[in-house]
Amino acid sequence: MGAAPENPWKTLDSRLVYENRWISLSEHKVINPGGNPGIYGVVHFKNRAIGVIPLDEEGCTYLVGQYRYPLHLYTWEIPEGGGPLEEDPLEAAKRELREETGLEADHWEHILTLHLSNSVTDEMGIIYLAQGLRQGESEPEDTEALQVRRVPFDEAYRMVLSGAITDSLTVAAVLRLKLRLLGQ
Structure with a gap:
């Protein structure tokens, strides 16, 4: 692919417009x-x-079902959440799986890293495959009212293909795993 082209944008000035504990918004x-x-x-x-x-x-x-406030929509998705930038992503994945489902896993594998909505954000997603599962108690945060469903993987795949699942991390994870299971 060769060397990446140089940045064609020139920044003249930047200012912070808004900030909270999860995001900041800047105008350039x-x-x-x-x-x-x-x-x-x-x-x-x-x-x-x-x-x-x-x-x-x-x-x-x-799959975890929850109401997503920004979308005003109830969604089904893989267990997911935020991991602070200074936290090891694998440790964040273990915590999210346990909090949302009560599951713990013996085997972990990184299967995908992706950028989400890269036209306006710098948000990065990291996805892991967890196997060797054991059931424990879930510990959802107070911002989460969750339902957990155990479904055959092929049903989750069909939900992605039909558009019943639209969450980007879930779509990417299910498609990546399906390709892997097909030997590709």
Whole structure:
């Protein structure tokens, strides 16, 4: 692929517009690649998106249902949450799986790293496959009212293909694992 091209954007000025414990929003005065002045808003995430696709010995996975406030929609997705940038992503994955499902796993494998909505954010997602599962007690956060469903993996795959699952981490994780199970 060769060397990456140089940045065609020129930043003239930047200012912080908003900040809370999860994100910050900055506005940048720029000269765009066409040579024209403009502005660019960037949402910086203070956490990584962490996803876990648990897969048991019978070929089933676990989906978490919850109401997603920004979308005003109830969604089904793999166990996922935020991991602080300074936290080891694998430790964050273990914590999220336990908190949301009560599951713990003996075997962990990183299967995917991706950027989410990279036109306006710097949010990065990291997804792990968890196997050798043991059931314990879940510990959801007070911002979570969760339902957990154990479903055959192929059912989760069909939910992705039909559009019943739209969460980007879940779609990416299920498709990556399906390719792996097909030997690709």
